[in-house]
Amino acid sequence: MNFTIETEQESDGRWIAEVIEIPGAMKYAASREAAIALAEALALRVIAERLENGEQPVAPITISFAA
Numbered sequence: 001m002n003f004t005i006e007t008e009q010e011s012d013g014r015w016i017a018e019v020i021e022i023p024g025a026m027k028y029a030a031s032r033e034a035a036i037a038l039a040e041a042l043a044l045r046v047i048a049e050r051l052e053n054g055e056q057p058v059a060p061i062t063i064s065f066a067a
Contacts, residue, residue, distance in 0.1 A: 005039055007032050019043040 004020040009032070017035035018026035025046060027038035050056065 003040075003043060005036055007035060022046050 003022070005017050006020060007015055007017045009015050010028075014028050014030060015032045015035040016026055016028050017032070017039035019039050019042070022043050025039060025042050027035055027042055029035035029038055
């Protein structure tokens with residue numbers, strides 16, 4: 001599963017990072033790197049919550065186990 005994160009610097013200097021594949025998954029921060037880290041963490045929380053509630057995550061997840 002791959003995600004696209006778009007970033008943009010606002011006129012007030014803050015950065016916003018948005019995970020395109022997850023509607024509403026966007027975070028503001030003082031730096032680009034911090035905004036990306038917060039958006040990634042939010043995306044993981046959204047996926048975990050969907051899995052816990054028996055919903056389909058954003059994209060199919062394949063898990064394999066080594067014998």
